[in-house]
Amino acid sequence: MRATSGCAGWVVKMPVESVVLEKGESGVLVTRPLGLTVALAGSPNSGKTTIFNALTGMRQKVANYPGVTVEEKSGWLRGGSTRVRLLDLPGIYGFSSMNPDEAITQKILSGEYGHEPRPGAVLFVLDGSSPHRSLGLLASVAREGMPMAVAVTMYDEIAARGGRLDINRLSRALGTPVFPIIGHRGIGIEGLKHSVADAAAWPVPRLQRVRTTAAQRASWSQDVLSACYTPPSHDDRLSRMIDRVVLHPVSGPAVFLAVMAFLFQAIFAWAVPVMDAFSGAFERFGEWTGSVMAQGPLRDMLVHGVIEGAGGVLVFMPQIMILFFLINLLEAVGYMARAAFLADRLMGWVGLQGRSFVALLSCHACAVPGIMATRTIPSPSDRIKTMLVAPFMTCSARIPVYTLLIAAFIPDINIWGPFGLQGLVLLGLYAAGALTAILSALLLSKTVIRGSLLPFYIELPPYRWPTMKNVVLAMWTRAKIFVSKAGRVILPLSVLLWGLLSFPMTPAAGPDDGAITQSRRIQGSFAGRLGRALEPVFAPAGFDWRINIGIVASLGAREVVVSTLAQIYGIEAQDGEDKTFVEALRSARDPETGRALMTLPTALSLMTFFVFALQCISTLAIMRRETNTWRWPALAFGYMFTLAYAMSVVVYQTAVFIGGASAAGG
């Protein structure tokens, strides 16, 4: 058997059993001897992940297949004498060329996929709670003619509902070994492990005829099952009972809102103390490093560039971990599918789907975990659409910018009852973000990203007690991916950004870095020069070079615009809540002309800019990782910036016009 590996433009041919091409540490392709690869195939919710985790333990590797948003998960068989690599194929319902998950699975199994050698054997995971449908998929997989074994999961659920599956007869009918598994109790795993270690000896299943249509597959499964399967006498009563409440027209939405409120509260509020502890620890580590090193550019780069940059990456971890713990938990229990069902109509209106809801909700805390959560959306086009509109949601990093500018420039007057003008403006900014997201999703559905021919469907699995090990492992995997894949983009970019703001260095006036020195230093930097160069561009929006520097600096994190403006204005206080800063912002004057630096039209325009602009390298980095290309993050940055610029100009010009008119009238 020979396979073809197309790598970076050239083609390498070699026997797949003996060697695999891998990207080495330095990025050079290296060959490495390899034992057998066993692919795990099965439908979503079939218990495939439980089996994969049980067979591999913590030793897993997650990568992206090139050019698509499909993840490649692999690991080594635990405790075997031979080295067997397990490849967890995406959960699929069939082989459709229009669904990337399914297309890649089919290509890998047939050996047509350039980046993954053909596996030596397949372990098919058959969902015991829906054997008819699983056998239909098995018929498709078996057509590839590979050595195969079958693991029947949820084996206990069949008997619990009064059904029976004769394993020996099924094994005889299929001509493959069959292993009954009760995943959450670990029953049957040991025997399976032994067999997988010797997977090359598995037989190729006997299928008399080629089955190409769904009807043929269904009649074949019916034939197989009629000899060995007694269907359950009753439905899953517990699931039906829970669904009667959870999917009820009145109590259903109430439960949904309660769960979503809990989820939101968890990432919005509960993550904050941990995040503060993280950034506090990094600050102290930075201070310590600064105290032991000699003064100079190297110390500055290490403390402010690298350590602060690394802190800026790790600060996302609490939100990512909390969100993915809850998402994985809800998914394992079976509620996520119900939530998707309940929210589908709402999201369907704007061209998205039910599962987009959780992702977009999470974006109100932070777009980074929100975009990572789009992975739960099965349709690739809906996934991309959700990602492209996600950054419009008002994330918590925008709040310091809004509250500072509102406190400084929006009069604190009561409109009606407890509602004041300041609160109303903040609400308006939130609404503007969400509304723009909705309109953009609609527009994208009509133009750039059309729907596929594949239909929309959700399977509601039976409610199941979650396996905590799987939930925690999946959470940990997400966190690891973020740090290793997004971190490697965010860290260099934040060091670069620090460099722009710090070089060329102006010599310090005295031993103590006073506010004035800091202000001068930032003005003389590359970012300062860039800010001045951009002045004519942003002048129609009412931004002077000082604000331009703030906008450049805020690419690292939006809230940084606050501290940067404080530095430029030569204000010691960096806290947005600080009364002196609000006062200073209002009264800051241009030293040459004596004109106010920040006026109401400028403040409104700046807030508008932050509503729309994708001022966040972390968001761009995670979008790059999730879509596996720079195309989508570039598109998102481009169209959001254009919109932000246009809206800021409109708001500024309108505000100036109204201000001028009312001044003339008064």
Place this chain on the structure above:
Amino acid sequence: MFTNDPGSVYPLDEMDEREPSVVCGYDDEFPVERRERFEDMGLLAGETVRRLHTAALGDPIAFGVRGSVLCLRREDARHIRVRRVGSKDAR
């Protein structure tokens, strides 16, 4: 396929809750890719379906078919034809 008993054949989305029906077939204009997928999910001619839940505003709809629960949007469900069955046909 629909000629046997035209009076009682109707689209899947108009089906009554908890009154089982049997799938007759798909509209001709329904894309074959979608049809194959739904057939793989169990919505094959001759299968018994039950309507279990309807989301707010009537869309999507959850159906019970072959022991599993499958949710479809109305836009797809209305292209699937079902026939009401008497108690003797229903499982």
